[in-house]
Amino acid sequence: MSLTLNSRRILLLAVCATVCFFAGCKSAPPPVAAAPQAMPVKVASVTLSPVANSDTYVATIKSRRSATMQPQVDGNITRIDVKSGDTVKAGQLLMQIDPLKQFATVQQQQGTEAQKKAVYQYNQGEVERQRKLYEAGVTSKQAYDQAVQAYQNSKGDFDSSVAQTNTQRQQLAYYQIRAPFAGVVGDIPVHLGDYVSASTMLTTVDENADLEAYVYVPTERASEVKLGLPVDILDNDGTAIVNSKISFLSPQVDNGLQSILVKAEIPRTAQRLRNQQLVKARITWNTNPKPVIPVLAVSLVGGQTFVFIAEPKGDGYVAHQIPITVGETVNNTYPVLSGLKPGDKVILSGLQFLQEGAPVKPLG
Template sequence: MVKVPFSLSTRLIGAALIASVFTSACSNESATQEQGMPPSLVEVQQVETARVQESSEFVGALEAQERVQLRPETEGRIVSILAQPGQRVEAGTPILILKSDVNQAQVSGAAADVSAAQAAVNTARARVQAAIAERDRAAADVELQTTEYERTAQLAAEGAQSQQALDQATNRRNTAIAALRAAEDNVGVAQAELNQAQAQFDRAQADQAVARSNLSDTEINAPIAGVVGNIPVRVGDVVSTQDVLTSIIQNQVLDLNISVPIERADQLRVGLPVELVDNLGTPLVNGEISFVSPEVNTTDQAVLAKASFPNDGNLKDGQFVRARIIWESGPGILIPTSAVTRIAGQTFVYMAEPGEPSPDGQPQMIARQQPVSLGSIQGNNYQVLSGVEAGDQVITSGVLNLMDGAPIMTGPPGGPPGQPGLEQPPG
């Protein structure tokens, strides 16, 4: 006894089963033709060459490329809301206005300090000027007394003046020099006081600038251009620096993070086309891969890729979507999924072909069962690898009621019967 391998025996059994199906179908065709079974109403579609894609589907959530949460820089009460959720704004657009009594008081106090410091500077400057004037008078007096001393000394040497007159001239000169030194010291003290007053004035101005800046923080502006998100606060609410007032979302382009299995990593590249599809697989938005991570996630052995999609306003930040990466695309054959039947694991379609004329001599079409090899599903269509060619007439409706060789007539489902094998004229 010869042992047949399991896989070979399985193929032999399948072939025998298919052969029995065709034998039964042929006998059914003969019986159908002999018994004069009425033709079935079906729809027929001519097969055409279409673009076939090799793709993989992924699910994820869309993310805005830039999103900013707005928080107040200072505590305050909301007195005005100037924007609406969903409104598109430019950078710098006022969104909310806060009122802070503390900041206003700080601004007022800082302004008073600046005024006081300015007055102190003016007073110190006046003292410097007075001290300089006094020093100049003292210097002039020293010059005068020195001249007098020199004249008296000459006359005393000639015997024209007494020693007492010389002593008095010497004393006046020394007094003038001492007064000049005191005046110069006063100028130094006054200048130091002016410098101190000027420093105090500079500090007061800096404090005033900070207070004004804090006051301006009560106006919350959009830091970027985008769409205003939800505004959970209301006029009259008191908010702190930890509260989120709203968000600005830049959603002209949305990104989708995709974890691609490592087996496909060699096919990933920037610019690879990606489609967002609905539940039926119908393409909605076209995008492309904009980023491929240079490393592999060791946990799930996947490569992170980012796909970017233009947004016409229908896509939302955080929205869950189905995305299809198109690995390859080329010409091929597609047929509707409704045209496919399965028997014993084998896939078939019914082809509309000319049959024998009816007893009254009219032309007649029949359904011819054709085995096919199928590829992946694209939307509502199967890719056909073999068994069907462009130009074939494939039956797309009513296939469950057909058998090989059964007479058919074409027309819209549920419509009135047409001539066997002829399409109903448009009415």
């Protein structure tokens, strides 16, 4: 009896199922994923280098020779021969106060001196004449003594008049305001015609040759501050522009600031500094060996500094991120205060592609 078409199909499926069952038919296993390749990175070993222990303070530059010009006489200003910022020589005329009244006083005193001199010269001759008459027996001793007395009185009167004339001439010099030394003229708050007195500030003259940095050190450093400690004057970028040292140490504490005044001399070659200029002064207390790393190795995340190091693992290395504490930069390096030890391999390149535990291949 012949099989129908459907029966043949069912029989074929049954045979295939039986063959697959006995042959252990199953799907092919998935391919094994290749291990990630190590990323080549440049590394630098952490080394010990001398690192300065220092603090930076705000300092004021002051001139050893700085004069505030105030008049010694009253009057109206008739001349101003300089302007702010001018460089002047010692003795150069800066301004003048109206001297006409003083000129008149001097001339009057000179006239009085001339009168006194005439009386003195007459009495001088009279003494000599009376002496000869007395020696010839023509006049009495009393007449001669009176002539001597008149001569001495007139001499004292004349000497006093000469002294007064000199005083008035010296007073006349006060009407001319001259530079006490070579320097730079400061602000001039007065104008032509202004009436000035002894309390009026006319201007200032500052010498920029002999400068000092005034630094106030907190009393917490009292046991460490001493003469000779290095002091560096810094610019806005933190670069040292002047190297000096502590040349003066105040023996007492400033009560208002609770700090100790120290001074550092500024060399004459430091032309960038000016009197009353505010600067940063870095005082170095001591120098100790500390681990240092290149600035390029450090990353800042959320206010915390991190580095990646190449950490040995198995037959190779993996990237491991470590939080560290660093000090102020020194020559493009950071001193490491905590987190690393000498010999650690700090990763310098490819930091933006690194992840924790990623395999790396140290170079250099």
